[in-house]
Amino acid sequence: MNDALVNSKEEEPLDRQDEEAKVENSSWTQALLATAPQLPQQLSPTQVQQISPAALAYLGDAIYELYVRMTYLLPQKRPEAYHRLVVAQVRAETQALHLRSLTPHLRSNELEIVRRGRNAAAGRTKRVDPGIYQQATSLETLIGYLYLTDYQRLIELLQKLHLEQ
16 A cells, blocks of 8 residues: 555646647647747738639648648657658548547638638548548648638637547
8 A cells, every 4th residue: 555655646737748748849849839920921812712722722731741841849759659640640441530620610711711722632542431531631721721811710720639648
């Protein structure tokens, strides 16, 4: 019984350290996002509307993966652990879950971008159900669109995602 008390007392500081690390990591990620590079020139709404949903998804895929990588950067891990964590989050199935969790928070214009992204998700996938693939592409399209048009809104939505630690 004394061993159990000793172990629980020893684990308590570790749990506190883990919590402190999560808060520190969250603050660090927020600061990094706030200072992330912006486009050298602002695109006009007309220019953004001319970008295909597939191209927005291409951009959104890169932005989303960068966000996930930044989120997992602290506390430090082995490269294999980073890779495993990031791959789990950038899978189509996880992206589809994230889109569903964000949908209640989306504005009407954002829902329209999601719809355009879903319709643009053409092509056959062997590994993933087509509906899941469409949802993942919709999320990437939304992220690409918001990166170009409303970076603060993008940050706000990304911070609503519950990335697994």
